[in-house]
Amino acid sequence: MRLLIAEDEKSLSRALAAILTRNNYSVDTVYDGEAALEYLEATNYDGLILDVMMPKMDGITVLKTLRARGNTTPVLILSARSEIDDKVLGLDSGANDYLTKPFDAKELLARIRAITRIQNIGTSSQITYGNITLDCATYELSSASGSFKLANREFQMMELLISNPTHLIPTQRFLEKIWGYDSDVEIHVVWVYISYLRKKLDALGATIQIKAVRNAGYFLEEKA
Missing domain, CATH: 1.10.10.10 (Winged helix-like DNA-binding domain superfamily/Winged helix DNA-binding domain)
Structure with missing residues (x-):
C-alpha cells in the first residue's frame, strides 16, 4: 500500500515515513502543497497524510483542489490545530479523518487502516x-x-x-x-x-x- 506524506516539518516527515515503512507501507514525502498535488496527479496513492500549514499551498486548498478534480484518495489531516471549527473545516473540505498533533503512532496507524479500509469496502483483497x-x-x-x-x-x-x-x-x-x-x-x-x-x-x-x-x-x- 502506497501513501503520500505532505508535511513541511522535515523531522516529523522523516519520523512518519519511518513508522509507516516499518509497518509495510511504501511512502513518498513532499514538503509543500504544490508538490503534493503534482505527486497526486502523477501517481495513484492509497492514502494521503496531509498537514494543514504548508508553504506554497495550504493543506485545505490542496484538499479542496483534489476533490474538485474528482480524486477520491483517502485523506488523513494532521494538524496542530485542535479547535472544533478547524476539524469541521477539514472534514467539510473532503478529509476522511482529522488527527491532532502530537499523536500516538498506534492511533495514527489505526486511523490509516480505517480510511483505507473504507475505500476498499466491497473489493476483494x-x-x-x-x-x-x-x-x-x-x-x-x-x-x-x-x-x-x-x-x-x-x-x-x-x-x-x-x-x-x-x-x-x-x-x-x-x-x-x-x-x-x-x-x-x-x-x-x-x-x-x-x-x-x-x-x-x-x-x-x-x-x-x-x-x-x-x-x-x-x-x-x-x-x-
Missing part, C-alpha cells in the same frame, strides 16, 4: 491470474502448490504486474511507484526484484511468467 493468487491483505503469493509471503517491494511489484496482465510496465514506472521520484536507486534493482519474483513463481508451479522487453520494461503473461 485477492487478485488471480492463471493459477496464481496475490492476497493484498496478507502479501501472500500462492497456488495450489503452496505460498510465499512477499517482502514489501516484492509485493508492490507483483501487485503492479498482476493488476495489469499483458500490459508492458516501464522499468521507470516501477522505480517511481515503489522507490519514489526522489530515490537514487539504480535501475538494475528492478531486475533484482523481478528475479526474486520469477524464482517464487517457478517454485509455485505457476502457469504465468514475467516477460522482459529489452530497454523497455516487463509484463505478465500466461505460459504457452
Whole structure:
C-alpha cells in the first residue's frame, strides 16, 4: 500500500515515513502543497497524510483542489490545530479523518487502516491470474502448490504486474511507484526484484511468467 506524506516539518516527515515503512507501507514525502498535488496527479496513492500549514499551498486548498478534480484518495489531516471549527473545516473540505498533533503512532496507524479500509469496502483483497493468487491483505503469493509471503517491494511489484496482465510496465514506472521520484536507486534493482519474483513463481508451479522487453520494461503473461 502506497501513501503520500505532505508535511513541511522535515523531522516529523522523516519520523512518519519511518513508522509507516516499518509497518509495510511504501511512502513518498513532499514538503509543500504544490508538490503534493503534482505527486497526486502523477501517481495513484492509497492514502494521503496531509498537514494543514504548508508553504506554497495550504493543506485545505490542496484538499479542496483534489476533490474538485474528482480524486477520491483517502485523506488523513494532521494538524496542530485542535479547535472544533478547524476539524469541521477539514472534514467539510473532503478529509476522511482529522488527527491532532502530537499523536500516538498506534492511533495514527489505526486511523490509516480505517480510511483505507473504507475505500476498499466491497473489493476483494485477492487478485488471480492463471493459477496464481496475490492476497493484498496478507502479501501472500500462492497456488495450489503452496505460498510465499512477499517482502514489501516484492509485493508492490507483483501487485503492479498482476493488476495489469499483458500490459508492458516501464522499468521507470516501477522505480517511481515503489522507490519514489526522489530515490537514487539504480535501475538494475528492478531486475533484482523481478528475479526474486520469477524464482517464487517457478517454485509455485505457476502457469504465468514475467516477460522482459529489452530497454523497455516487463509484463505478465500466461505460459504457452
